[in-house]
Amino acid sequence: MRKALLLDIKKSNNRELVKLKMEKTYAYRRHEIVRDAPMVEAFMARWPALFDIREINAEFKRITNIPLQSKSLSQLDLHLGNLVKLFKRRGGQLGQKLAQMDDCEDVDAGRECVIKGVCVYMGEDPDHLIREYVGMDEAAISEAIEDTTVGTYLLKEEASADEQEIGVVLEGIRVMTNLDNIAFAVVMLFGLIYALNLAYPADLRYTFEVFQKILMELDGGKLSNKVLALKNRLFE
Numbered sequence: 382m383r384k385a386l387l388l389d390i391k392k393s394n395n396r397e398l399v400k401l402k403m404e405k406t407y408a409y410r411r412h413e414i415v416r417d418a419p420m421v422e423a424f425m426a427r428w429p430a431l432f433d434i435r436e437i438n439a440e441f442k443r444i445t446n447i448p449l450q451s452k453s454l455s456q457l458d459l460h461l462g463n464l465v466k467l468f469k470r471r472g473g474q475l476g477q478k479l480a481q482m483d484d485c486e487d488v489d490a491g492r493e494c495v496i497k498g499v500c501v502y503m504g505e506d507p508d509h510l511i512r513e514y515v516g517m518d519e520a521a522i523s524e525a526i527e528d529t530t531v532g533t534y535l536l537k538e539e540a541s542a543d544e545q546e547i548g549v550v551l552e553g554i555r556v557m558t559n560l561d562n563i564a565f566a567v568v569m570l571f572g573l574i575y576a577l578n579l580a581y582p583a584d585l586r587y588t589f590e591v592f593q594k595i596l597m598e599l600d601g602g603k604l605s606n607k608v609l610a611l612k613n614r615l616f617e
Contacts, residue, residue: 383409384544387429390429390430390491390537393397400436403440404443407440408473411552415578421556425554432556432573433507434569437573437576438450438572441572442578444575447599449568450477452596452597453568453571454492454564454568456566456596457495457496457596460487460595463610463615464495465498467502467611468501473503475543479559492563492564493564496511496588499588500588501608503588503607505584509582511567512533513531513534513537513582514530514535514538515538515539516538516539517536531552532544532550533549533563533566535563537546539589546559547559548560548566549566549573551573556573567592569592571592590605590608595608
């Protein structure tokens with residue numbers, strides 16, 4: 382059935398069949414991930430259907446019984462106002478960095494700013510999560526992406542350009558491309574981390590813990606001290 386899926390995804394108007402076979406092969410695929418911990422490139426060759434927006438959503442729900450896309454984005458929107466207020470109350474150098482994140486002119490920009498703000502608030506670098514490549518040639522971009530273990534990226538020909546490419550990188554490979562916005566790319570990255578049973582990168586572990594335990598309410602009873610402090614302030 383796995384081999385048949387390799388052919389099925391190449392056919393048009395075949396979504397329901399792919400969905401059915403992905404459901405039927407879930408236990409086998411999960412066993413392979415947990416037992417063998419395959420490299421992303423090798424796993425992508427065996428299960429290319431998984432690296433699709435619909436299948437990432439489906440796989441996340443199989444694992445957690447929670448809808449990934451709808452819950453994560455709605456929770457970001459729900460907490461956006463309080464998070465921005467929290468950021469504004471922070472003083473010192475951290476407060477100055479957070480002040481730069483106050484750009485909520487539209488929904489997508491607001492979500493992106495809050496995600497970056499959470500990184501800064503947790504003492505982590507948002508550039509490690511969202512890597513921007515502006516005015517770089519393809520060779521330089523490819524080299525930079527190859528050095529990225531986990532993250533999202535945004536490509537622009539120049540700073541003022543509207544044309545851009547947004548995607549997800551795992552183990553130096555562009556596993557998703559042409560996504561709508563940065564917040565959505567971060568959601569897809571989070572879903573892939575679950576689907577592939579990956580550890581959070583050390584330099585973003587608190588940001589992803591906030592995403593998991595506060596926004597998605599998964600395993601929310603066990604929080605690190607830093608994330609617990611944020612949660613307490615958020616719900617004051």
